[in-house]
Amino acid sequence: MRTDEELMRLFRDGSREAFEELFARHHRAVVRFAWRMTGDPSAAEDAAQEIFLRIARAAPTYLPTAKFTTWMYTVARRATLNYLRDTKEDGETVPILAEGEGEDGIYPVQLPGPDDRNPEQVVWEAQLKERFRAALGELPEGHRAAFVLNRGDGLSYAEVAQVLGVTVEAVKTRIFRAREMLLSRLSKDLSA
Amino acid sequence: MDCRDIRESISACVDGEASPGEAASVREHLASCGRCRALERQMRAVGEGVRQLRGAVPDRFRQKVFARLESEGVLAKRKKLFPAAWRWTAVPLAAAAALGLFLLTSREAVRGPVPPGPATARVETSVPRAPSPQENGAALSIEDREMLALLDILEDPAAFDANDDAEGVDLLAPGDSADPPDPLRGGRGGA
Numbered sequence: 001m002r003t004d005e006e007l008m009r010l011f012r013d014g015s016r017e018a019f020e021e022l023f024a025r026h027h028r029a030v031v032r033f034a035w036r037m038t039g040d041p042s043a044a045e046d047a048a049q050e051i052f053l054r055i056a057r058a059a060p061t062y063l064p065t066a067k068f069t070t071w072m073y074t075v076a077r078r079a080t081l082n083y084l085r086d087t088k089e090d091g092e093t094v095p096i097l098a099e100g101e102g103e104d105g106i107y108p109v110q111l112p113g114p115d116d117r118n119p120e121q122v123v124w125e126a127q128l129k130e131r132f133r134a135a136l137g138e139l140p141e142g143h144r145a146a147f148v149l150n151r152g153d154g155l156s157y158a159e160v161a162q163v164l165g166v167t168v169e170a171v172k173t174r175i176f177r178a179r180e181m182l183l184s185r186l187s188k189d190l191s192a
Numbered sequence: 193m194d195c196r197d198i199r200e201s202i203s204a205c206v207d208g209e210a211s212p213g214e215a216a217s218v219r220e221h222l223a224s225c226g227r228c229r230a231l232e233r234q235m236r237a238v239g240e241g242v243r244q245l246r247g248a249v250p251d252r253f254r255q256k257v258f259a260r261l262e263s264e265g266v267l268a269k270r271k272k273l274f275p276a277a278w279r280w281t282a283v284p285l286a287a288a289a290a291l292g293l294f295l296l297t298s299r300e301a302v303r304g305p306v307p308p309g310p311a312t313a314r315v316e317t318s319v320p321r322a323p324s325p326q327e328n329g330a331a332l333s334i335e336d337r338e339m340l341a342l343l344d345i346l347e348d349p350a351a352f353d354a355n356d357d358a359e360g361v362d363l364l365a366p367g368d369s370a371d372p373p374d375p376l377r378g379g380r381g382g383a
Contacts, residue, residue, distance in 0.1 A: 016267060031250070036245050048257075049260060052257050056261050057266050136245070147242060151240075172200065172209065175204075175207065176199065179235050183234055183238060
């Protein structure tokens with residue numbers, strides 16, 4: 001089976017079939033990433049189309065200096081970031097925790113964890129899922145992207161660092177902060 | 193290490209990204225801190241929450257993407273199996289093929305078995321048929337005539353059986369005799 005890098009080289013040299021194969025392999029991941037970043041199905045579809053357009057346009061100058069998926073997510077993140085900026089979302093606002101809330105790291109509402117159910121088989125109620133999606137959408141874009149790329153798309157901290165153009169330490173901190181903010185937001189929602 | 197300082201390391205441990213020293217510190221802390229164990233479960237749960245948000249691939253997404261890429265000129269259009277120029281020849285080619293097939297099957301029909309008739313019943317036999325004296329036009333020897341007579345018998349045993357007497361079958365042309373002519377008798381030999 002040809003690697004992603006080989007397919008990209010073949011597409012660069014004019015093979016339509018190579019691009020079709022790349023699309024077949026990665027379109028679900030691209031749509032998922034766009035959905036998690038934008039939180040809206042229509043916006044996710046537009047962003048995903050834009051991502052493939054950018055990948056195709058970049059083919060003539062593509063050089064396999066990094067893993068294809070790392071490069072693909074770099075393109076994807078820029079596309080969704082542009083979308084979010086175009087819709088005037090403030091991507092860098094850090095929510096301020098209410099005083100005394102969440103400072104000791106324990107949040108009022110217990111969420112199901114691996115001791116309660118197998119994490120891979122956790123079934124979220126629709127209402128909780130919608131609240132989670134909304135809470136994710138309120139994270140600063142850089143924190144959201146780091147968390148989504150690592151937990152949602154399975155990229156390592158090092159790969160996330162490459163995609164975002166930051167250090168591994170910065171990725172570690174962003175993901176930790178993303179978790180704190182999500183837990184704080186969800187506990188406020190559930191206790192309301 | 194107190195709870196506040198260990199939380200970021202707990203997060204890295206959940207993701208499998210803690211260094212060996214960091215992981216050891218976390219394990220040691222969690223062994224004695226119930227609150228941080230609860231936090232570790234919550235951190236794992238929100239990670240799972242992101243994975244659960246999958247969305248769905250929109251209808252006709254592939255068609256829309258490829259149509260847009262083709263219209264923007266970044267993707268070559270797929271080559272058609274039967275380009276427009278070929279379509280003009282498709283019908284005559286198909287007609288020629290059909291005609292050829294018809295002719296082939298017609299020739300087979302023409303060559304089919306000839307219905308058997310009385311004059312030709314003896315044609316289909318495995319025994320080679322010698323030309324008749326009338327066909328040959330040449331004088332046949334006595335031996336040849338005997339052979340012809342035998343062939344007739346083989347083709348139509350009823351002709352032989354009907355007479356029930358081999359000596360009664362006139363195998364020889366009139367005037368001929370199997371024996372050399374008797375100079376004293378003259379004429380025909382036999383009974």
